[in-house]
Amino acid sequence: MTLKGLLFSSHIHTLLCCCVHVCVCGPCQILHICGCVLNRRRLWQLSRSWRRHPQECPQEPGRVGHLAHGEQVVTLREHASCQRQPQRGESHSMQDTNTTGVSASLPVTVREKKLHWPPVTSFPRVLFSPPSALLGYVKSQNLDESDWTNTLYPSPMSVFEDGSFTDEVNMSAVMLKEDDPGEAAAVSLFPEFLQSYLHHSSSAVFDLLEDYETICQEKTLQKLVLRSATTQQKTSKTASVAWLLEQEAVTWRLITSLYRDRIQTAMEDGLMMDVTVPSESEKVIMEQLFQRDGVVRQSQLVVDWLESIAKDDIGDFSDNIEYYAKTVYWENTLHTLKLRRDKPMAGFSRPLVTELDPDAPIRQKRPLADLDREDDARLLRYLFTLIRAGMTDEAQRLCKRCGQAWRAATLEGWKLYHDPNINGGGAELEPVEGNPHRCVWKVCCWRMAEEEQFNRHERAIYAVLSGNLRQLLPVCETWEDTVWAYFRVLVDTLVEQEMRSSGLSHEELEELPREYLEASWTMEKVFEELQATESKVECVCVCVWHVAGLMEEFSDWLGRTPPLPGHLLRFMTHLVLFYRSLGMQLKEEVCVDVLKAYISLLVKEKQLELIAFYVSHLPIEMAVTQYARFLEEVTENEQRRRCLELASKAGLDVAAITKTVVETVRERDSEEFSHHDLTPALDTGTTEDQQKIDIIDWLVFDPAQRAEALKQSNAIMRKFLASKKHEAAKLVFAKVPKDSMREIYHQWEEQGMNMPLPAEEENAIREHLCIRAYLEAHEAFNEWFRHLNSSPVKPTAPAQAKFTEKVAYEMKEKEYKNWQGRLEALTEEVKERIYNVLLFVDGGWMVDVREDAEEDSERSVQMALLRRLCLPMMTFLLLTVLQRTARHQESLRLADIIASDQHRLYEVFTREELQKFLQKMRESSLLLLDKGLDPLGYELQS
Structure with a gap:
């Protein structure tokens, strides 16, 4: 029968067990089977023959071709000249890339409970499409952390659940209800990401991304340790955080590989010429395709990425897989057949296969023993999962270990053929790579994938190897699996089309469906297909590109x-x-x-050390506003100082920020200036008042901002004075360092300026002095008023007093005289303080001396209004002092000052206030008349 006839012979499902190639050892003429076209039954028969008659190579004693049925382990030993060595170019350099994207992996290990498949993941997972395994989920899911874990898709390995879970899976379920440790451990990610960013230079962006992935993985590992160290019930919030970090880690992995490829390609494009060298090697053609076609290359990166995620979930496999440690293929069926042979009358009525070659169930249309069917189904599910994770080598090893060496051989035929000896010209022959009959093998895989009599996972395995998307999708249980299937087939199809266009394709390949051979896969088409699936997570793959x-x-x-x-x-x-x-x-x-x-x-999480850096990446004006808004909530003095240091290190405009903070707080209320007669005294401060008082601290940390501190404190005190909140104004005044004016002049001189201070600074200093004079006058009046109201009773001399009574009288009289003396002193002081306000030098109280300053209409209005509010009040306070101390003549002289054209104080009085002032003058005149003096307090002339 010809090779093509064998390929399409009915009922014998031909598999291409092409491990490497077919060769004959020259010296000994013994056939070394490295690859051949065999149906499964023939391979099984050959294995039994080799078991009985292993042949030894005379040139190299001990080297035998050995396929042992009893042990079910393949050992294809070759002559030295036939040995196949791994070639560097066999797989694409990105991640061991091959034609179909299956990445060869070293055998690894897994723990497993007896009679149960090993657990694969610790957390349920759902696929996130590129650019972010993390981002796709957000598109259509509720982001409330409380219900994330209720909406997660099952793990890709949930197919292995058979009634019970391992300890690890149970631990995952417990973790969903734990409260604190996992979530708390993840909080440190915020500063760690910033430290990583600052640690890497701008040219080491990919080292930075790898560091991001490592940080996320480490935090996920910490949570695993925490959950295994406690029996406390955890909440789903902890699980969702762990799940997010898991997804983020793999997302950084994808971004790293994709953009590293892009940048490397962009750098090489200017150095490389697009030269296609004719080749008779499938492998070389594939390498050239990957080198020049970015779509194929980046699609393969997506495949590798998805396989790496699946591999991370699977974990480590151990060699001690008890359930598959058996050495007999279909042992339960074999045992039953032996019993029937030994005891033909034992009453076995159920029909079973009578032969144990791999094709027997299909050829005889008879079943295996139930346990063997279950074992096969479980094994096939497991093999598909390994292939899904890019662990084809591990899948082959498991096949051999489980007595299915023939199946391991069927997984070898995908490798592209390459004979380095054709164009090598070397003296020594180099080992040949790949499968020379790959086209026949691929057609067989396609037809097996289409055969409905096979197990669905077995069909899926060969669908992967042949690019049969239609048969692969039914076993894709997650969005992740679906994306992998599409991209895997995309790469497979593009590579196969390249082979056809190069002329190396064989006629057997034409037996594949036209839909495969002529498929026009592009990334855009893949995205459209993915969006048309029934997945609940919308595709955002296009965002990567x-x-x-x-x-x-x-x-x-x-x-x-x-x-x-x-x-x-x-x-x-x-x-x-x-x-x-x-x-x-x-x-x-x-x-x-x-x-x-x-x-x-x-800000909400109080990560004070981090905020300045991220604010610095905002536009300048917005950065000032954002950081100022944050500083409003910082109240502790040391924290304020630290925040300003961080802002300075981050390159922020600290002066503009602190100014904005103060202005924002002081302008927060809408309270307007009002006439003092219409508002009560409001010396009791509010919370808002205290904020305004404390906000000045932002401007006194840096001596260079003393001028701004004066301006802003003046603005706050103006409002307090207008509201008659004198105590609050005093507290603001106390916030400004006493040496501020000297510091302002000193800084100006240090700049080498011989001219006067800028008008704004000079006016601010004068205003500060005006407010100080007013507060001092008000404080002096309060002290005088308190002393006046604490007067002792004036003692009267007792008549015919005893000695003790005289002593007591003298003491009281002395006390009263001391009080009077203190009152006189306080009266003189309060007079002086109030006159300092009323007769303030160089133009009057709250009047700028420099008119060349930048116009500030609001300030000008407030200062003018303060003159109208405070100067009349100071006048009436002085009148009170003078009248209560019987200094009526002095009170009358006050009228001359108010009416003076030099000071023009009468202009700040309202009509009602002037009437009240004149009424006070009248009262003083009447009192003087009662004393026998004229209305002005002078003695009457007779």
């Missing part, structure tokens, strides 16, 4: 409620910073919104 689309997704997510999780915001922020570091054109509004959202989170 279209950053503008990613920015739109970010904008949409930021507008949703409830707010995004903190770790998602952190990821989005650092992704934006990564794109900026590459010089990519981004939508600035969205980048700003992402940064602002993350900054708000850091």
Whole structure:
């Protein structure tokens, strides 16, 4: 029968067990089976023959071709000249890439409970499509952390559940209800990401991304340790945080590989010429395709990424897999057949296969024993999962270990053929790689995938190897699996089309369906197909290649409620910073919104050490506003100082920020200036008043801001004085260092300026002195008033007093005279203080001396209004002092001062106030008349 006839012979499902190639050892003429076309039954028969008659190579004693049925372990030993060595070029350099994207992996280990498949994941997972395994989920799911774990898709390994879970899976279920440790451990990610960013230079962006992935993985590992160290019930919030970190880690992995490839390709494009060298090697053609075609290369990166995720979930496999440690293929069926042979009358009525070659169940249309069918189904599920994780070598090893060496051989035929000896010209022959009959093998795999009599996972295995998407999708249980299937087939199809266009394709390949051979797969088409699936997670794969689309997704997510999780915001922020570091054109509004959202989170979480850095990446004016808004809530003095230090290190405009903080707080209320007669005294401070008082501290940390401190404190005190909150104004005044005016002049002189101070600074200093004079006058009056109201009773001399009574009288009289003396002194002091206000030098109280300053209409209005509010009040306070101390003549002289054209104080009085003032003058005149003096207090002349 010809090779093609064997390929399509009915009922014998031909498999191409092409381990390497067919060769004959020259010296001994013994056939060394490295690859041949065999049906499964023939391979099984050959194995039994070799078991009985192993042949030894005379040139190299001890080297035998050995396929032992009893042990079910293949040992294909070759002559030295036939040995196949791994070639560096066999797989694509990105991640051991091959034609179909299956990555060869070293055998690893797993713990497993007897009679149960090993657990694969610790957490349920759902696929996130590129650019972010983390981001796709947000598109259509509720972001409320409380119900995430209720909406997660099952693990890809949930197919292995058969009624019970291992300890690890049970631990995962317990973890969903734990409260504290996991979530608390993840909080340190915020500062760790910033430290990592600052540690790496701008040219080491990919080292930075790898560090991001490592940090996320370490935090996930910490949670695993925490959950195994406690029996406390955990909440789903901890689980969701761990799950987010898991997804974020693999997302950084994808971004790293994709953009590293892009940048390396861009750098090489200018150095390399697009030269296609004719070749008779499938492997060389594939390498040339990957080198020049970015779509194939990056699609393979996506495949490798998805396989690496699956591999991480699977964990480590151990060699001690008890359930598959048996050495007999279909042992239960074999045992039953032996019993029937030994005891033909034992009453076995159920029909079973009578032969044990791999094709027997299909050929005889008879079943295996139930336990063997279950074993096969479980094994096939497991093999598919290994292939899904890119662990084809491990799948082959497991096949051999489980007595199915023939199946291991069927998984070898995908390798592209390459004979380095054709064009090598070397003296020594080099080992040949790959499968010379790959086309026949692939057609067989396709037809097996289409055969409905086979197990669904067995069909899926060969669908993977042959690029049969239709038969592969039914076993894809997660969105992750589906994306892997599409991209795997995309790469397989593009490589096969390249082989056909190169002329190396064989006629057997034409037996594949036209839909496969002529498929026009592109990334856009893959995305369209993925979006058309029934997955509940919408595809955002295109965002990896279209950053503008990613920015739109970010904008949409930021507008949703409830707010995004903190770790998602952190990821989005650092992704934006990564794109900026590459010089990519981004939508600035969205980048700003992402940064602002993350900054708000850091403020909420009180991550004071981190905020300044992220604020520095905002536009300058917005950065000032954002950081000032944050500083409003910082109340402790040391924290304030530290925040300003961090702002300075981050390159922020500290002076503008502190000024903005103060202005924002002092302008927060809408209280207007009002006439003092219409408002009561409000010396009791409020919380808002205290905020305004404390806010001045922001301006006194840096001596260079003393001028601004004066201006802002003056503005706050103006409002307090207008509200008659004198105590609050005093507290603000006390916040300004006493040496501020000297410091301002000193700084000006240090700048080498010989001219006078700027008008704004000079006017601020004068205003500060005006307020000080007013507060001193008000304090002097209060002290005088308190002393006046604490007067002792004036003693009267007792008549015919005893000695003790005289002594007591003298003491009281002395006390009264002391009080009078103190009152006289306080009266003189309060007079002086009030006159300092009323007769303030150089133009009057609250009047600027420099008119060349920049116009500030609000300040001018407030100062003018304060003159109208405070000067009349000072006048009436002085009248009170003079009248209560019987200094009526002095009170009458006050009228001359008010009416003076030099001071023009009468202009600040209202009509009612002038009438009240004149009434006070009348009262003093009447009292003087009662004393026998004239109305002005002079003696009457007779």
